[in-house]
Amino acid sequence: MGTGSREENASKQNSNNPSIVVAKQNNALQISALDDAAAHLGLDIGLPLANARAICPQLQVFDADEAADARALNAIAAWCDRFTPLVALDSPHGLFLDITGCVHLFGGEAAMMRRVCDVLTAQGFTVSAAIAGTAVCARTMTRHVHGHIVGEGEEADAVKPLPVSALGADGAITTGLRRAGLKTIGDVASRARHEITARFGAGFTTLLEQALGQGDAPISPRKPLPDYIVEKRFAEPVATDGVISATLSRLAQMLVVAMAQQGKGARRLEACFFRTDGAVRAIAVDTGQPVTRAGMIDRLFRERLDALSDPLDPGFGFDLIRLSASRTEIVVQQQRDLDANVHDNDELAALIDRIAARIGGQRVVVHLPQDTHIPERAVLAAPAQHHLAAAACAVWPARVEGEPPLRPLRLFEKPEPIKVPFATVPDGPPHHFTWRRATHAVVRVEGPERIAMEWWQQDGQALTRDYFRVEDEAGLRFWIYRDGLYGSELVNEEGKPAPSNWFVHGLFV
């Protein structure tokens, strides 16, 4: 299917003047798209803007906006999801729809194609569509005729009368073919394959064979095919929250029944809301454990919908709501009643899923110990949905019996600089220090604990730190460090000891 560009449509509604879209190519503005009125004047794609202006002075000219075109194409592709889950982009202005097995739902191929084209035309797009056995054949057809349905095995006959430019090969190849007197695809096909390959390359031969229906290249869909899809279509668009949530619950039940037949549970769910005006909103929910209960799916989506930063906007209503399980897992059935622990873990996982659905999976974390001495890297916060089991059996370094805590309870992500006027001995602890505009006199000290950076790492050249545990006169306890070894790492250009920087890294109980 091919569509016209955005500006073209906009201009059509505004005036009857012929309009063109220009883009800069080889340092010259050339026509990249044009409407019917401009085409009647004899303008063509690739013509320089100056020539076009000379032919038609009242021409309306728009600058090409490739990003906006790509967005528009993506939006159309999202809308096409209602016909088939396999929609592929054929940039800059084509779409492939794999309609294998979907046709009977829309009353046959012709009815389906008419419906797609009618809606897109009503939206102001110029559409050219074709249905064929291979993607390349269908694309070749759309370049020249609109609305053609190529039957099984008739691909070669259908494309043979078309000009070689319809194949969409390189400009150089098309020109070369024309110079060789091969005007139609049929002419090219009549030559021996090895001649064509020798002259134009193996890529072109493959393209030609695919156009003739003698081989097929797979399309690459925008989204992976979901494992399970359930959907509800509405004759009358729905816009109220009550109906939407009731529909989601009913869809959740249908999905669960479908999954239960194969013993599956959903790990990732996606709800798509198709608006009547073509906009599509997709909302995804991840779960930590395979979900097999409709009530839980329903609740997760309710949490997610409640917490959306830009709420679901029904506009003039949704005419299709679809629920799909994009990732599923086999559910291992456990005997729950005898083991309270398993039940507790399920409850905790469900709670984590609910919170994650509302505030985001990255914000619910468990903690995994890391094999490093550097304090800020000693613990990794990992999403709880995926690492709950790993965290539960993690091995933390054992504390030394009888010792007071050696690590602070609160650790600053970024150590905060403190002012230390002087230390009693050059590499000793400070006598007093100023942190956040308050001065603390050091009463008790323990240290230093020297932590060297990891020289084998990327940023391992950082300075060695001497950590001190200090207590001030009010009983507050700090974990402070001096950055760099006095006299060896901290030297100025003349080799003399340089002043050191002090930081507070954490607070002890």
Add this chain to the structure above:
Amino acid sequence: MILSPNRSHFGGPCAARTSTLATLRGSIEHIEAHGDAYLPDRVALGHADADATLQGGLALGAMHEVFAEAGRQSAAATGFVAGLAGRAAARRPMVWVRQDFAEIESGALSMSGLAELGLDPRVLVTVRAADVDTALKTAADALACDALGVVVLEVWGEARQLDLVTSRKLTLAAQASGVTGLVLRVAAEPSPSTAETRWIVRAAHSPPSTPLSAWGAPVFDAQLVRNRHGPVGRWIMEWKCDERLFEKPAAYPQPVAAAPAHRPYQTPALVRKRRVG
């Protein structure tokens, strides 16, 4: 006209009123008795005097508030909350809900530090809520999940949203599920709430000792300023990391005056300080 036996011309209306009053009194007593019948399980803190004051220890399935008056006392209050959580959770999972701002202001809760206190980081799930509203909603959700042992809600500064209604909701959720809720308020003034107990925690000096063992176990100056079912008090407590309980420090030179025992239910009037920004 038929007269009922207890309805005479003289005493009739009066007797009816008395019986209505008696019925009402009975129903009020019933309601009150029902309210008092809620006798929670308690877990001992380990500190003998505090446990006696709390009638056996910290009530489970209830809300408790711990205040740090200023930001610099946040570590002490966090340590006290962690200790309470360790006592109350009893190896069941813990959820720690905190606000983003608290982490910037007083540092993130360090799992290494928690392990050093003798607590288990494996059973802890941290929720990083962006603001107070999210934190409250998440905490209420977590309190309703009976698989948990403790839910900690950490809120920094004055929070308008944490009012009596919210507090009541949290208390009801905790009572229904049996999960203990701990609210850690840093740099905040106590406000009316339905919490079972309210503490103000400050850091205390290490006990004086030889220079070789200068650095001692965590010591708290814990002031119980509200106790719904008993008197209040103020104690110096030491957290024993190995035994995982609070204790009276062995030798502390400055004993703190005991709270008057004859004013059991009164919360001492708090001097509200004007905050100057």
